Amino acid sequence: MIIRLLTMLVAALSFAAAVPQTARADAGDFIGGAVVGGVVGYAIGKDQQKKKSRSTTRTYRSTIPSTSQGAQTQTALNYFGYNAGRVDGQVGHGTRSAIERYQASMGYPVNGYDFQPYQYDFLMQAYYWATSGGQATTQLSGQPLLMAYRQQVQTGSALAAAPQAAAPAVPVITPQEADDVTETTEASTASLPSLFSGGAGGPSLANRCSGVMLQTSTNGGYTTLSNMSDPDFALSEQFCLARSYAMAQGEELMQDIQGLTPDQVAAQCASYGDMLAPQVGALSINSKSEAETQVRKLALDSGLSPADLAATSKVCLAMGYRQDNMDTAVGSALMLVAMGEPAYGELVGHHLREGFGVQARRDLAMQWYDASLSALDAGSQAVFLPSQTDRPQLLRAAMVQSQ
Known part of the structure; x- marks a missing residue:
């Protein structure tokens, strides 16, 4: 069914370059999670080039x-x-x-x-919560809805309860509807992981980051090298900040996707996470080198190019965090590292340190942190807040002090 769906969706995206067709037979399920992303990647690359040529800049003192x-x-x-x-x-x-x-x-x-980053982050966390079921559950709107979200974070009450009642609709295409990819039906809430369930019933990273942002607000801003007194909290702040940045990047890329609805992208990314779930599960028992080797083999078996897989992973990284689906988020970050973008290894380190989506392994987390920061030192491109040139130093200092 996944292959059938993807074949129809690829046909709908005929404006894009042809998708590579060669792949080993036993990689069929993996292709189910990645082919659309490959096509999407071509569209993204084309549109990003156009944007660069026509973009203009206005001068404002705002930090946005x-x-x-x-x-x-x-x-x-x-x-x-x-x-x-x-x-x-x-x-x-x-x-x-x-x-x-x-x-x-x-x-x-x-x-x-x-407009400080922690203020923006909290606003967006509240917005994601509200539009994913919080508003429907509370029956509030406007500022009272925002205050209700803050109250739930302050009291530690279950934010996870709200979205359970209103998971997003996911397109389901039956064989009878095969001639028209626009025909959809509403799927049950079991079609996708609950938006705040953490992927496989684990702790919610969305809840965690909401609490971190609230504490950051209380502290008056993010931890810096000069005022760091709690290195563990500093790493948590940077984790949530990187998560928000990845979500913003991915949502910008999704604006350039033509021919797919957001629900279709969400469904494909959920499948992508399912395909990468075994590799994510093995992160807590394998060294960094072993984990990368496994994912590279999976990528090779898919028959897709590294560029296609990277494009897929950047979109699905954002979607995974948006849905609090840790298999999709962690798997996408892992694939990006395997495809030659080592800075994303920071995210894998954060997940291993805090135990979101994987079993907590601080010793293995340090391998990922160190490799990511070493790559930045060697000239690799920063992917999270690249304008904050002292961020790698803050991460390294927090790593050392937290051990």
């Missing part, structure tokens, strides 16, 4: 770029009743005023030109 992050901020502010105006990604007076109203209601320092 006039890009998808600005649009996401405007969308969330509007959703909670702060009225940022038209969603265009351009951070002007209306958006800054809305930020100040949000800051005031949350008890943050009020300065629309200085």
